[in-house]
Amino acid sequence: MNLGRLFAIAFKETLQVWRDPRSLAIALLMPLMQMVLLGYGVSLDIRRVPLCVYDQEHSQTSRELVQRFVASDWFVIARNLNDERAVRDAMNRGTCIGAVTIPVNFSRVLASTGNAEVQTVFDATDANTTTIATGYAQGVIALATADFAARWAAAHGTRPPSVGSVDLQPRVLFNEGLDSRNFIIPGVVAVILGLIGAQLTSLTVAREWERGTMEQLISTPVTALEVMIGKLIPYFAIGLFDAAFCLAAAAFWFQVPFRGSLVTVLLTTGLFTVVVMGIGYLVSVRIRSQLGASQVALMLTMLPTSLLSGYTFPIDQMPAPIQAVTLIVYARYYVTILRAVFLKGSTVADLAVPILALVLYAAAIIWIAARAFRKRLD
Amino acid sequence: MNDDGPAVVAQGLTKKFGSFTAVDRLDLNIAKGEIVGFIGPNGAGKSTTIRLLCGLLQPSAGRAWVAGFDVGREPDAVRAHIGYMSQKFSLYGDLTVRENLRFFGGLYRVPRRDIDARMRLAVAMAGLEGREDALVQTLAGGWKQRLALGCAILHRPPVLFLDEPTSGVEPEARRLFWDLIHHLASEGVTILVSTHYMDEAEYCNRIALIDAGRLVAIGSPGELRRRELGGVLFELECSALGAALVALRQVPGVIDASIFGNRLHVLVQQAGIAADLPSLLARHGITAGPPRGITPSLEDVFVQLVSRPHDAVAGA
Numbered sequence: 001m002n003l004g005r006l007f008a009i010a011f012k013e014t015l016q017v018w019r020d021p022r023s024l025a026i027a028l029l030m031p032l033m034q035m036v037l038l039g040y041g042v043s044l045d046i047r048r049v050p051l052c053v054y055d056q057e058h059s060q061t062s063r064e065l066v067q068r069f070v071a072s073d074w075f076v077i078a079r080n081l082n083d084e085r086a087v088r089d090a091m092n093r094g095t096c097i098g099a100v101t102i103p104v105n106f107s108r109v110l111a112s113t114g115n116a117e118v119q120t121v122f123d124a125t126d127a128n129t130t131t132i133a134t135g136y137a138q139g140v141i142a143l144a145t146a147d148f149a150a151r152w153a154a155a156h157g158t159r160p161p162s163v164g165s166v167d168l169q170p171r172v173l174f175n176e177g178l179d180s181r182n183f184i185i186p187g188v189v190a191v192i193l194g195l196i197g198a199q200l201t202s203l204t205v206a207r208e209w210e211r212g213t214m215e216q217l218i219s220t221p222v223t224a225l226e227v228m229i230g231k232l233i234p235y236f237a238i239g240l241f242d243a244a245f246c247l248a249a250a251a252f253w254f255q256v257p258f259r260g261s262l263v264t265v266l267l268t269t270g271l272f273t274v275v276v277m278g279i280g281y282l283v284s285v286r287i288r289s290q291l292g293a294s295q296v297a298l299m300l301t302m303l304p305t306s307l308l309s310g311y312t313f314p315i316d317q318m319p320a321p322i323q324a325v326t327l328i329v330y331a332r333y334y335v336t337i338l339r340a341v342f343l344k345g346s347t348v349a350d351l352a353v354p355i356l357a358l359v360l361y362a363a364a365i366i367w368i369a370a371r372a373f374r375k376r377l378d
Numbered sequence: 379m380n381d382d383g384p385a386v387v388a389q390g391l392t393k394k395f396g397s398f399t400a401v402d403r404l405d406l407n408i409a410k411g412e413i414v415g416f417i418g419p420n421g422a423g424k425s426t427t428i429r430l431l432c433g434l435l436q437p438s439a440g441r442a443w444v445a446g447f448d449v450g451r452e453p454d455a456v457r458a459h460i461g462y463m464s465q466k467f468s469l470y471g472d473l474t475v476r477e478n479l480r481f482f483g484g485l486y487r488v489p490r491r492d493i494d495a496r497m498r499l500a501v502a503m504a505g506l507e508g509r510e511d512a513l514v515q516t517l518a519g520g521w522k523q524r525l526a527l528g529c530a531i532l533h534r535p536p537v538l539f540l541d542e543p544t545s546g547v548e549p550e551a552r553r554l555f556w557d558l559i560h561h562l563a564s565e566g567v568t569i570l571v572s573t574h575y576m577d578e579a580e581y582c583n584r585i586a587l588i589d590a591g592r593l594v595a596i597g598s599p600g601e602l603r604r605r606e607l608g609g610v611l612f613e614l615e616c617s618a619l620g621a622a623l624v625a626l627r628q629v630p631g632v633i634d635a636s637i638f639g640n641r642l643h644v645l646v647q648q649a650g651i652a653a654d655l656p657s658l659l660a661r662h663g664i665t666a667g668p669p670r671g672i673t674p675s676l677e678d679v680f681v682q683l684v685s686r687p688h689d690a691v692a693g694a
Binding site: 004007009015016019212213219221222223 | 468483
């Protein structure tokens with residue numbers, strides 16, 4: 001390997017990227033766009049669930065209960081209804097996905113016993129949403145019930161009958177707000193870097209074949225390794241720039257708590273970028289048209305990283321054979337690392353296993369890619 | 379590199395693509411400082427031969443040495459000692475003249491103290507003074523070709539392979555290009571250049587005629603004209619060219635007849651036969667002027683050679 005030739009290739013490639021609006025747009029605008037789309041678009045939280053209310057009593061207490069649903073911010077009142085049939089119709093039409101029915105004697109029963117019942121009905125077509133919404137509704141009602149009971153007890157000078165002697169207070173670590181965004185955004189960063197990195201490098205060799213410059217290039221004494229490293233240097237710089245942008249957006253714009261060290265993040269991000277760019281380069285060497293290479297790179301990176309990296313769908317919930325498949329999805333290691341560094345402040349030592357996996361991956365890809373480039377036309 | 383040996387040697391060089399034989403048992407021996415022209419129809423195997431000699435294709439059989447290095451076994455040593463211009467223009471259109479030169483200078487490891495002088499020379503050679511910072515894609519064909527040649531010789535290679543360097547270039551630019559080639563040869567560079575312009579073949583020291591992957595004949599333009607034709611060539615003006623062609627081919631002593639523009643070229647075994655041709659044609663009702671003996675062009679030679687069955691020319 002000769003440093004002069006390496007520099008010649010890297011410099012030439014940099015000039016070409018700089019003068020190619022398509023490459024530059026992919027490199028600089030795509031991360032911004034995807035960060036906004038995926039960052040805001042993908043959320044597992046449920047907010048502002050449309051709710052119908054059939055308040056048969058219209059008392060001060062029943063209105064207070066309805067108000068507590070609204071105040072929770074998990075629900076909005078879509079419609080106030082006046083009979084059972086209207087509730088069913090509203091659910092059928094999709095006006096609301098849940099309905100609360102407050103019985104006509106709600107406040108009277110509450111006043112006499114300190115405990116009253118309300119009925120909630122949910123549309124379980126989307127089982128996941130409904131499960132979560134039901135949980136939220138129970139929470140709202142439980143809180144209201146406890147307050148009502150306390151008030152009743154105070155008025156009657158006794159202990160509230162429905163409150164048990166054991167009070168369970170679960171404590172959640174690392175993502176205290178149970179905010180799914182904190183869980184997803186680090187994954188989004190990994191997905192974006194995975195896509196962009198492979199896209200960028202997938203064009204670099206194919207472009208030379210398409211424009212006919214490859215024949216001249218391989219007629220010189222340049223070596224395959226010099227071509228690969230020289231070509232990857234400018235894209236690696238762009239990749240790190242994109243990574244810095246996405247990570248900064250995650251920490252400062254989306255306010256994902258960052259508890260780890262910058263060094264750990266940069267080290268692992270550099271490693272991941274090498275893997276991704278190596279894959280793009282390998283595709284580019286194999287497929288000699290830019291369009292074809294870009295498509296294949298997209299297929300190779302998009303599906304595995306979005307479905308199998310664990311960035312939205314938890315890997316430990318997958319069937320065992322699929323879990324085994326995820327072991328070869330390099331993005332899963334980076335997703336794991338980023339999440340842990342952001343939320344838990346994990347160190348390089350804590351993350352030895354996924355980091356080692358990435359190191360092995362990087363070494364294998366670079367080795368294969370370097371050998372795949374042949375300085376021959378046949 | 380052995381200073382006394384030939385610059386390019388091929389022995390039984392063969393390249394097959396599947397069942398198609400692109401280059402068929404080719405033998406070549408090119409001395410240092412020679413300009414050898416590869417002539418042949420499209421698809422004859424000119425480009426494939428050049429790519430084999432550059433180490434860009436692996437030979438299916440046979441061997442070749444360029445500047446003393448085996449092209450099949452030491453392709454990188456070969457590449458360091460050759461300059462190559464591929465058939466398709468292949469500099470970087472999105473880089474400037476200067477950037478292209480600097481890039482290839484870097485790849486060929488031109489010494490730092492020499493690079494500026496050599497770049498200036500290449501720019502002057504291409505006639506691009508003052509346009510060093512123009513993007514190459516904005517240049518016209520002739521300038522691009524001369525710049526490509528400039529890039530290919532930055533490292534002062536002893537052997538140059540030029541694959542149809544002047545195709546699609548206007549005549550004036552072609553002439554300038556050949557001046558450059560002769561200048562390089564005078565400095566001792568060995569040049570193998572393919573072309574399909576017959577007039578360019580006359581500029582070469584030797585010509586290798588290639589057809590269907592085979593070397594049909596090789597020699598200086600003069601030798602080929604004298605030796606390969608196997609007869610004496612006459613030109614004949616006459617009416618009804620087609621009918622005359624059919625009639626002449628049946629005459630004993632006439633080797634071949636072919637139409638050249640509005641005349642016939644007739645190849646006869648002995649000059650004496652030619653005088654009888656007008657009276658022979660008169661019997662077929664064709665009026666003809668007196669036959670004139672002419673110097674055969676290379677095109678005559680080439681037409682004659684490729685129309686023969688190949689085995690007949692083996693050993694020619």
